[in-house]
Amino acid sequence: MSNEKSTRREFIKTGLFLGAGALLPGGLTLTNMIQSKNSDDRRIIIIGAGLAGLACAYDLWQAGFNIILLEARSRPGGRVRTYRDSFADGLYAEMGAEYVDSEDHYVKKYAKEFGLSILKAKLYDGVYVRGKKFRMKDLQNLRHQLPYADIEGSNLFGQEKKYINHYVEKIRTWSKQNSISSFSLHDSSGQKKIKNSININNLPQDILDLDNLSIADLLRKEGAHKDIIELYTFTSATESTGRPGTLSALSMVLDHFMAGGFNEETDEGRIHGGNDQLPKAFAKSLADKILYRRPVKKIEYDNSGVEVSFLENGTLTSVKGDKCAIAMPVSILRRTKISPAFAPDKMHCIREQSYGHVMKIAMQFKRRFWDEPGSLGQRVFTDTPLRRVYHHSIDQPGPRGILLSFTSGADAEKLGRMNDLRRMKVAKSTCREIWQEAPRYWEDGVSKYWNEDPWMRASYSMVGVGQKDFREILSRKEGLFHFAGEHTSIHRSSMNGAIESGLRVSREIQRDN
Numbered sequence: 001m002s003n004e005k006s007t008r009r010e011f012i013k014t015g016l017f018l019g020a021g022a023l024l025p026g027g028l029t030l031t032n033m034i035q036s037k038n039s040d041d042r043r044i045i046i047i048g049a050g051l052a053g054l055a056c057a058y059d060l061w062q063a064g065f066n067i068i069l070l071e072a073r074s075r076p077g078g079r080v081r082t083y084r085d086s087f088a089d090g091l092y093a094e095m096g097a098e099y100v101d102s103e104d105h106y107v108k109k110y111a112k113e114f115g116l117s118i119l120k121a122k123l124y125d126g127v128y129v130r131g132k133k134f135r136m137k138d139l140q141n142l143r144h145q146l147p148y149a150d151i152e153g154s155n156l157f158g159q160e161k162k163y164i165n166h167y168v169e170k171i172r173t174w175s176k177q178n179s180i181s182s183f184s185l186h187d188s189s190g191q192k193k194i195k196n197s198i199n200i201n202n203l204p205q206d207i208l209d210l211d212n213l214s215i216a217d218l219l220r221k222e223g224a225h226k227d228i229i230e231l232y233t234f235t236s237a238t239e240s241t242g243r244p245g246t247l248s249a250l251s252m253v254l255d256h257f258m259a260g261g262f263n264e265e266t267d268e269g270r271i272h273g274g275n276d277q278l279p280k281a282f283a284k285s286l287a288d289k290i291l292y293r294r295p296v297k298k299i300e301y302d303n304s305g306v307e308v309s310f311l312e313n314g315t316l317t318s319v320k321g322d323k324c325a326i327a328m329p330v331s332i333l334r335r336t337k338i339s340p341a342f343a344p345d346k347m348h349c350i351r352e353q354s355y356g357h358v359m360k361i362a363m364q365f366k367r368r369f370w371d372e373p374g375s376l377g378q379r380v381f382t383d384t385p386l387r388r389v390y391h392h393s394i395d396q397p398g399p400r401g402i403l404l405s406f407t408s409g410a411d412a413e414k415l416g417r418m419n420d421l422r423r424m425k426v427a428k429s430t431c432r433e434i435w436q437e438a439p440r441y442w443e444d445g446v447s448k449y450w451n452e453d454p455w456m457r458a459s460y461s462m463v464g465v466g467q468k469d470f471r472e473i474l475s476r477k478e479g480l481f482h483f484a485g486e487h488t489s490i491h492r493s494s495m496n497g498a499i500e501s502g503l504r505v506s507r508e509i510q511r512d513n
Contacts, residue, residue, distance in 0.1 A: 045321035050078025052484040053327035054282035055502030072295035072455045077279035086446045093362035095448040102267040104496035114281035119272040124264045126377025148227040157235045157263035163222040167253045211250040211468040218249035241356025241408040241459045251463035298337040327484040331458035354464030357412035361405045363445040368401040385411045416449040461487035
């Protein structure tokens with residue numbers, strides 16, 4: 001068995017840099033695929049070749065299971081999307097999932113297995129808010145203060161904590177009284193699971209009631225100045241891809257209790273050479289197991305098994321299996337016919353799960369002026385429509401380079417209503433505000449609005465008001481069905497969470513057999 005696994009790994013590494021089109025013979029049909037398999041009809045059908053579906057399929061394949069993976073797109077990776085052909089000089093940009101945090105154990109595990117390295121990102125070194133420019137080191141040294149009311153200290157993130165700290169302390173006291181660690185609410189990557197973990201619904205009732213409030217509602221209730229809510233919009237709400245008025249207040253309080261969440265000091269990185277190498281590496285090893293351009297239209301089941309119907313070359317085709325792992329986004333699953341319907345609470349969560357809005361714009365310049373003396377910085381936090389603007393080409397030589405922006409929430413929706421020409425006009429003028437010389441070196445740009453992507457129609461899942469139980473319900477096994485995807489993971493809205501969820505489902509299926 002060890003020799004077989006070693007051979008598989010070498011095979012994966014050898015073909016790692018082949019394009020997605022090389023991953024599967026173009027004329028392969030469902031009939032071809034099934035006829036090429038053993039006669040074992042105990043097939044596991046996996047829907048979705050994003051990182052969740054790929055990790056599930058890869059783990060099951062290594063365990064010797066008969067699998068088939070259906071994917072609507074013509075490539076693997078889902079929301080992992082690296083643009084290459086849009087730029088000169090071999091430059092590339094991450095237009096989807098981007099960062100690998102220091103605790104992203106699962107991404108790092110497979111990156112190492114496939115011979116990929118993690119490139120460390122630069123920290124924020126500039127701030128541009130309310131028309132004023134600040135160097136991060138000047139804020140940190142208290143030479144300047146952010147132009148918002150009720151600000152304490154120099155931090156961009158976490159200014160809301162003083163208004164909610166009494167809730168955080170109540171959870172901390174309750175945890176100590178019940179001998180529960182602060183880590184029990186989440187499975188931090190690489191940590192051993194704690195036996196006496198918190199069931200979130202056992203928290204004090206007044207804490208649970210926060211799930212019925214939005215973050216904006218709670219902060220106003222606790223007397224926060226409107227500037228604090230506005231700053232939260234551009235800090236943590238941007239990372240969640242939502243708005244303070246749509247996110248659950250309970251999720252914010254729990255984030256502070258667990259000392260989790262993003263801040264300006266978060267250690268981040270990405271895969272050197274492009275994040276798309278990770279899904280391509282998974283997919284290369286599963287090449288004859290994956291059917292691309294097969295959007296699923298209907299899922300049916302009875303006591304004898306499951307049947308999944310999908311379009312193949314314009315014709316509705318179906319495949320039967322013993323079990324099914326659904327690793328497609330809920331935003332697409334809710335548009336898929338399910339017969340008979342799953343349990344009422346599951347169907348409710350499928351219909352109502354909240355997602356945010358995300359827009360990324362990659363801008364190519366013929367000179368890297370942001371690296372030059374006198375520049376505000378290479379990674380700038382803003383309250384402009386671009387929100388975050390940063391040097392993306394740190395692992396590639398110049399002179400050209402790419403500035404990448406990350407926008408979410410209301411600003412992403414506004415940009416999403418524009419055509420690409422207008423988006424570029426906004427991007428160019430915003431860069432001029434931050435770096436006066438930007439228009440002189442502008443060459444071109446490209447945008448990606450995930451909410452208009454036909455196979456996503458959303459960005460990342462988030463905890464909306466009243467949705468504290470959604471993740472647990474959505475991840476729960478339902479008869480012959482298992483559910484993966486970042487929306488089912490404790491590590492929500494991340495590549496790490498997607499992989500973790502796929503491995504969880506693989507383990508569930510293996511335990512059932």
